[in-house]
Amino acid sequence: MAFDFKVLKEDGQTGARLGRIRTGHGDVDTPVFMPVGTQGTVKALTPETLRELGAGMILGNTYHLYLRPGHELIRGLGGLHSFMNWHGPILTDSGGFQVYSLGALRKVTADGVIFRSHIDGSRHFIGPELAVQIQEALGTDIMMCLDECTPYPATRSEAGKSLALTLRWAERSLAARTDANRALFGIVQGGMHPDLRVEGIEKLVEMRFDGYALGGLSVGEPKTEMMDIIRHAAPLLPADGPRYLMGVGLPEDIVACVAQGIDMFDCVIPTRSARNGLLFTNHEKVVIKHARYREDPAPVDDLCDCYTCRNYSRAYLRHLFMAGEILAMVLNTIHNVRHYLRLMERIREAIREGRYAEFSGQFAGAGRANDSKAGAQME
Numbered sequence: 001m002a003f004d005f006k007v008l009k010e011d012g013q014t015g016a017r018l019g020r021i022r023t024g025h026g027d028v029d030t031p032v033f034m035p036v037g038t039q040g041t042v043k044a045l046t047p048e049t050l051r052e053l054g055a056g057m058i059l060g061n062t063y064h065l066y067l068r069p070g071h072e073l074i075r076g077l078g079g080l081h082s083f084m085n086w087h088g089p090i091l092t093d094s095g096g097f098q099v100y101s102l103g104a105l106r107k108v109t110a111d112g113v114i115f116r117s118h119i120d121g122s123r124h125f126i127g128p129e130l131a132v133q134i135q136e137a138l139g140t141d142i143m144m145c146l147d148e149c150t151p152y153p154a155t156r157s158e159a160g161k162s163l164a165l166t167l168r169w170a171e172r173s174l175a176a177r178t179d180a181n182r183a184l185f186g187i188v189q190g191g192m193h194p195d196l197r198v199e200g201i202e203k204l205v206e207m208r209f210d211g212y213a214l215g216g217l218s219v220g221e222p223k224t225e226m227m228d229i230i231r232h233a234a235p236l237l238p239a240d241g242p243r244y245l246m247g248v249g250l251p252e253d254i255v256a257c258v259a260q261g262i263d264m265f266d267c268v269i270p271t272r273s274a275r276n277g278l279l280f281t282n283h284e285k286v287v288i289k290h291a292r293y294r295e296d297p298a299p300v301d302d303l304c305d306c307y308t309c310r311n312y313s314r315a316y317l318r319h320l321f322m323a324g325e326i327l328a329m330v331l332n333t334i335h336n337v338r339h340y341l342r343l344m345e346r347i348r349e350a351i352r353e354g355r356y357a358e359f360s361g362q363f364a365g366a367g368r369a370n371d372s373k374a375g376a377q378m379e
Contacts, residue, residue, distance in 0.1 A: 006022075017263065021057075031258050033265045033340050034055075036058070037060050037086075040060060053334065054342070055337070059090070060093075062134050062144075071134040071137040080138040096146050097149050110168070111125075112146070127169075131146040144187060145184065148169075153221075160196055187214075201236045211241045211244060211264075212244070217247065243261055245262045245264070249269045270339070277289050279317075280335075281303075285370075286301075288317050296314040304335065308334045317331060
């Protein structure tokens with residue numbers, strides 16, 4: 001089945017929109033948050049649990065799966081869906097951000113990236129063509145072009161060179177695609193320079209991708225600068241394709257960026273925070289190791305419908321975490337992922353009912369109140 005995207009409803013007061021992505025592995029309602037399954041697994045969760053939590057699409061990573069266990073092995077075992085027993089849609093990042101994160105272990109050339117594996121130090125090369133070939137071997141539903149993630153800070157000259165390279169790689173990625181039923185998204189770079197973001201969008205649109213992503217954000221810049229770029233760039237992305245904001249994932253940022261017309265999000269924050277004992281709630285954030293939860297019989301969040309909140313107390317979760325039990329990571333991750341996916345359900349409901357401006361305003365107000373409460377508790 002060919003990839004398709006339709007906008008079902010637009011909010012009258014904000015840029016928020018309700019949509020539906022159609023893939024060969026099912027439909028996904030947008031706005032959507034994709035739990036990150038970098039190495040073919042969302043850490044601490046089975047695919048069955050992910051489905052029960054309401055996940056519609058997950059994210060895998062080209063770089064990591066190329067290095068281990070290898071894309072040809074996965075192809076030989078029926079593709080990534082079969083390999084990990086997840087039969088819903090999968091988006092795979094090209095690995096550009098991971099290669100960027102290698103720092104001294106990588107060298108960027110016009111052809112691609114030469115790097116040393118973080119696993120065993122072996123030498124590798126990934127160019128835009130190979131990145132597409134790997135993703136096609138994995139059998140992913142949505143592929144991403146290899147891009148050069150612009151660091152922060154970057155001068156206009158540095159960001160311009162990075163953008164130019166990303167655009168050349170985008171052209172080569174399109175030429176390398178052999179399966180038109182798998183979507184390919186272009187990635188907009190340009191750093192914190194609005195004119196470069198505009199240039200990137202205009203040139204990628206001329207190439208005609210299935211969707212467009214804003215990359216190179218949440219890489220160390222102040223949140224005010226990040227939001228300025230999103231407010232400037234997001235409305236310029238084509239309205240008839242999905243708009244993907246890569247790697248930005250605090251709940252308050254998701255709510256704010258949906259209002260700018262963003263349809264797709266991913267981030268490791270809910271799962272990584274869970275493993276480190278930080279739990280998101282509809283009230284204040286819960287740092288489960290704090291002594292005040294030692295005898296607390298309440299659930300993490302009295303408004304949450306997840307398995308963890310229906311069955312376990314804060315006191316028990318604190319005990320598991322302090323004892324270093326694996327179950328702590330499992331139960332914490334169940335809660336955080338469900339919290340995020342329930343947030344997306346509430347977002348879609350608010351757009352559907354024509355009250356997203358009210359919803360986002362109330363969410364921001366509640367967040368400020370909770371931050372003040374949390375600050376008072378720590379004093």
